Amino acid sequence: MSVQDKAIELYYWPTPNGWKVTILLEELGVPYRVNYVNIGQGEQFEPSFLAISPNNRMPAIIDPEGPGGEPISVFESGAILQYLGRKFAQFYPTDERARVEVDQWLFWQMGGLGPMAGQAHHFRQYAPEQVPYAIDRYTNEVNRLYGVMNRRLAGRAFLAGDYSIADMACFGWVKPHKNQGQDLADFPDLKRWFETLLARPAVARGCEIGIEYRKTLGDDKDAQKVLFGQKAR
Ligand SMILES: N[C@@H](CCC(=O)N[C@@H](CS)C(=O)NCC(=O)O)C(=O)O
Numbered sequence: 001m002s003v004q005d006k007a008i009e010l011y012y013w014p015t016p017n018g019w020k021v022t023i024l025l026e027e028l029g030v031p032y033r034v035n036y037v038n039i040g041q042g043e044q045f046e047p048s049f050l051a052i053s054p055n056n057r058m059p060a061i062i063d064p065e066g067p068g069g070e071p072i073s074v075f076e077s078g079a080i081l082q083y084l085g086r087k088f089a090q091f092y093p094t095d096e097r098a099r100v101e102v103d104q105w106l107f108w109q110m111g112g113l114g115p116m117a118g119q120a121h122h123f124r125q126y127a128p129e130q131v132p133y134a135i136d137r138y139t140n141e142v143n144r145l146y147g148v149m150n151r152r153l154a155g156r157a158f159l160a161g162d163y164s165i166a167d168m169a170c171f172g173w174v175k176p177h178k179n180q181g182q183d184l185a186d187f188p189d190l191k192r193w194f195e196t197l198l199a200r201p202a203v204a205r206g207c208e209i210g211i212e213y214r215k216t217l218g219d220d221k222d223a224q225k226v227l228f229g230q231k232a233r
Contacts, residue, residue, distance in 0.1 A: 007031040008084075009062040010047060013039050014210035016172035017077045017114065021059045022137025023168045023206035024081055028088050056230075063087070065162040078110040081165040091164050098161050105152075105159040105166035109173065113149075116141045117173045126224055136192060139181040146174075146187050154191035157196070171197045193212065 008023065010032050012018045025032045037043045037058040044056040052073035053060040059077050061084075066072025076079045082103075085092025093099050096114055120138035149170065152159060160166045174194050177184055184191040197203050 004067055007033045008041065009033055009035055009064070011035050011037050012055065013037050013058050014207075014214055015039075015058075016117070017057070017176065018059050018210070019172035019175070019207050020077045020169050021080050021084075021167075022209045023171065023203050024091065025164060025170070026202035027200075028084065028090060029202075030088065035169040036210060038071060038217065038227055039181055039216070042226045065087065076110075077171065078106050081106065081169060081175065085165045087166075089190040091168070093161060093164070101160035101164045102164045106169050108148075109166065109169040112140075113145050113173050115178050116145060117176075120178065122228075124127045124181060125179055125201070126228065134144050135181075142182060146177075146182055146190055149174075149188035149193075150190040152195045155189075167193070167197060168203075171203065173206075 008025065008030065011022060012022065012034050018093070030093060036050060039058065043126040044053070044058060045048065049058075049060070052062060053075035055075065059080060060073060061080055062071055062073045063078060063083075064071045072083075074083050082092065092102060116138055119134070120142045123134040123138055127134070137212075147157070158164065158167050158168060171194070174184075174190065177194075184194060
């Protein structure tokens with residue numbers, strides 16, 4: 001079997017949730033193949049994608065060499081990070097106390113920073129009308145969450161022990177901080193952490209994947225029609 005046959009299939013679009021996984025795969029240096037899921041053109045609703053990601057969200061992966069040597073698919077970026085961290089025994093400690101530390105900050109990102117920053121992006125950049133209450137609500141909540149990270153990072157290099165999947169998960173959401181109305185100068189320890197990660201070649205590579213490709217495609221306005229206003233169907 002060639003190396004390519006063992007490649008992890010990544011279903012991806014260049015966004016904060018996608019970057020978490022490209023950053024980890026680049027850090028691990030394992031073979032993977034990018035399958036673009038153009039969420040602005042509705043590719044996340046294709047039956048073949050829904051079969052592995054029933055929430056019609058990317059990222060998702062298929063690992064041809066899953067448990068027992070059989071293929072496995074995984075959706076939800078946090079679950080993907082944990083799966084790959086366990087499989088390759090890197091960036092996700094095996095010691096239970098250390099792992100609980102990582103899990104706390106990973107879940108904090110999944111349940112807090114990501115959704116709140118996503119809403120801040122929505123109301124600040126994409127909503128068809130200005131809704132001052134919503135803009136303030138999500139901008140302030142992201143500001144509070146940045147404060148939590150800043151306090152956590154005082155006197156420590158990373159969020160949970162050594163550099164881990166928790167840092168990778170949060171990084172993608174701090175990267176577009178300006179679109180969330182945040183100034184990293186207000187959060188010196190967070191800024192130091194952010195700059196440390198930004199300087200890592202694997203992080204830079206992970207965040208570049210798909211950027212040029214996306215630029216060759218249509219207008220963001222068309223994408224918004226696909227993305228916003230979804231209901232159960
Ligand atoms: N909790 C999910 C969220 C994933 C998510 O929201 N992905 C967005 C892009 S960042 C998406 O695929 N959107 C497609 C859609 O809204 O239909 C995860 O972390 O994997």
